[in-house]
Amino acid sequence: MPSARIVVEPAYTVGPLNRRLFGSFVEHLGRCVYDGIYEPGHQLADADGFRSDVVDLVRELGVTIIRYPGGNFVSGHRWEDGVGPREARPQRLNLAWHSLETNQVGLQEFADWCQRVGAELMLALNLGTRGVVEALDLLEYSNIGVGSALSKERAANGTPEPFGVRMWCLGNEMDGPWQLGHRSAEDYGKLASQVAKAMRQLDPGLELVVCGSSNRSMPTFGTWERVVLEHTYDDVDFISCHAYYQERDGDRGSFLASAVDMDAFIEAVIATADSVQAARRSERRIDISFDEWNVWYMDRYRESGRITGLENWPYAPRLLEDRYSVTDAVVVGSLLISLLKHADRVQAACLAQLVNVIAPIMTEPGGPAWRQTIFFPFAITARLARGTVLRLAVESPTYVAAAYGTVPLVDSVATIDDSGSVAVFLVHRGMDTPITVSIDVGSLGPVQLGESITLADDDPTASNTLEDPQRIAPARNRSARTENGVLTIDLPPISWTALQLTATK
Numbered sequence: 001m002p003s004a005r006i007v008v009e010p011a012y013t014v015g016p017l018n019r020r021l022f023g024s025f026v027e028h029l030g031r032c033v034y035d036g037i038y039e040p041g042h043q044l045a046d047a048d049g050f051r052s053d054v055v056d057l058v059r060e061l062g063v064t065i066i067r068y069p070g071g072n073f074v075s076g077h078r079w080e081d082g083v084g085p086r087e088a089r090p091q092r093l094n095l096a097w098h099s100l101e102t103n104q105v106g107l108q109e110f111a112d113w114c115q116r117v118g119a120e121l122m123l124a125l126n127l128g129t130r131g132v133v134e135a136l137d138l139l140e141y142s143n144i145g146v147g148s149a150l151s152k153e154r155a156a157n158g159t160p161e162p163f164g165v166r167m168w169c170l171g172n173e174m175d176g177p178w179q180l181g182h183r184s185a186e187d188y189g190k191l192a193s194q195v196a197k198a199m200r201q202l203d204p205g206l207e208l209v210v211c212g213s214s215n216r217s218m219p220t221f222g223t224w225e226r227v228v229l230e231h232t233y234d235d236v237d238f239i240s241c242h243a244y245y246q247e248r249d250g251d252r253g254s255f256l257a258s259a260v261d262m263d264a265f266i267e268a269v270i271a272t273a274d275s276v277q278a279a280r281r282s283e284r285r286i287d288i289s290f291d292e293w294n295v296w297y298m299d300r301y302r303e304s305g306r307i308t309g310l311e312n313w314p315y316a317p318r319l320l321e322d323r324y325s326v327t328d329a330v331v332v333g334s335l336l337i338s339l340l341k342h343a344d345r346v347q348a349a350c351l352a353q354l355v356n357v358i359a360p361i362m363t364e365p366g367g368p369a370w371r372q373t374i375f376f377p378f379a380i381t382a383r384l385a386r387g388t389v390l391r392l393a394v395e396s397p398t399y400v401a402a403a404y405g406t407v408p409l410v411d412s413v414a415t416i417d418d419s420g421s422v423a424v425f426l427v428h429r430g431m432d433t434p435i436t437v438s439i440d441v442g443s444l445g446p447v448q449l450g451e452s453i454t455l456a457d458d459d460p461t462a463s464n465t466l467e468d469p470q471r472i473a474p475a476r477n478r479s480a481r482t483e484n485g486v487l488t489i490d491l492p493p494i495s496w497t498a499l500q501l502t503a504t505k
């Protein structure tokens with residue numbers, strides 16, 4: 001059996017782990033909101049129409065912050081439509097996804113729902129069809145306690161306390177030609193700077209995210225970041241990254257190595273941001289909000305044909321409802337490892353999305369809710385990763401991935417908290433053979449092995465479905481053993497693993 005070796009040394013830190021790394025994303029898209037989190041006729045719906053089984057699963061997932069309400073949707077969104085008496089709210093056309101927006105769920109309801117699931121609300125602004133005035137209005141409505149017209153309106157709508165939203169996205173994917181109001185880096189940078197300055201005039205303590213590239217293969221990638229940051233460097237705190245991965249043309253080896261692309265993406269954006277910093281001789285540092293990431297079979301969506309027709313605007317259509325396999329979950333686990341490895345600069349990240357739309361949680365109208373395979377690595381990482389991220393020394397055999405060249409079979413990261421609890425996360429990308437991994441934990445002193453959980457299956461294409469919702473679940477990895485300061489574990493092919501150990505001295 002091939003083998004890999006890892007050394008854990010608590011002195012080698014990446015940085016403190018920001019819990020916002022375990023964020024997610026809810027967009028008014030398909031059945032994410034309507035017939036997803038919200039289904040008033042469902043037997044488990046509360047008085048506001050929200051499904052309590054979905055709330056329970058979101059809590060179990062461990063999501064810390066949720067980006068809302070889009071995505072592409074936000075670039076045509078009027079936030080005022082989603083507040084006030086529900087019966088008076090207008091039905092609108094959701095141009096991004098060619099569907100009907102009833103506005104029965106809006107800012108008011110979503111902010112309440114975030115409280116129920118225990119997550120912070122991150123708001124995205126419409127900078128596609130709107131600008132400074134509307135951004136200021138939304139900020140006033142959301143964050144001002146008393147005395148202004150819009151804070152009074154919010155109170156009259158039933159919420160005297162402001163929502164207190166700290167993190168704001170200045171638009172969505174403004175580099176993408178598909179985006180309503182798409183513009184050049186110059187034009188967007190100028191607009192984002194104006195909006196950010198105006199918002200800070202109202203509340204200097206806001207945390208603002210400027211749009212980076214929609215993915216690393218955009219023709220403008222790199223230049224976009226540089227130009228946008230040249231306009232906004234002093235006005236914002238974060239630049240966004242978005243990335244979706246899929247298996248293409250049966251090339252599973254490259255798909256399993258998707259985190260190599262994510263690593264390179266993050267490092268390129270850091271380099272670009274830091275070069276703008278150097279040129280400006282600035283003391284400020286711009287960090288990353290990786291506020292959309294996941295596996296998404298985008299090619300299938302493109303091939304399936306978009307909804308069209310002047311008189312055809314369906315309510316809650318089934319869109320982007322990818323069914324995730326074990327392999328997809330292993331890739332999601334490895335992408336989480338990549339995010340953790342960059343925890344010094346990636347300060348927030350959002351698994352896109354949360355329910356039904358490229359999601360860890362699926363629902364059936366009038367029926368059950370269940371966990372997709374990708375639910376597990378996210379929930380377990382969010383639960384076990386604590387404190388400070390550690391940089392590990394990993395010696396692993398390699399393989400050649402067509403898209404990325406030579407790639408290690410095993411990738412890993414660890415965290416340690418103040419109580420001495422250590423979590424180690426591992427991915428094995430090998431497709432045919434198990435691998436034995438020896439983890440040198442001698443520097444921790446005597447340790448007690450707690451959980452050891454592996455996600456794998458003899459059929460790496462297996463998934464959870466409405467008919468068989470519990471086909472895939474992580475299982476205890478009984479091969480884990482510790483001896484003389486070395487933790488040894490066997491990892492099956494295409495697998496993701498989490499280990500938890502406690503230093504006993």
Ligand code: AHR
Nearest residue numbers: 027071072073172173352
């Ligand atoms: O998450 C689905 C879509 O992907 C979002 O609306 C958009 O921002 C991205 O292109």
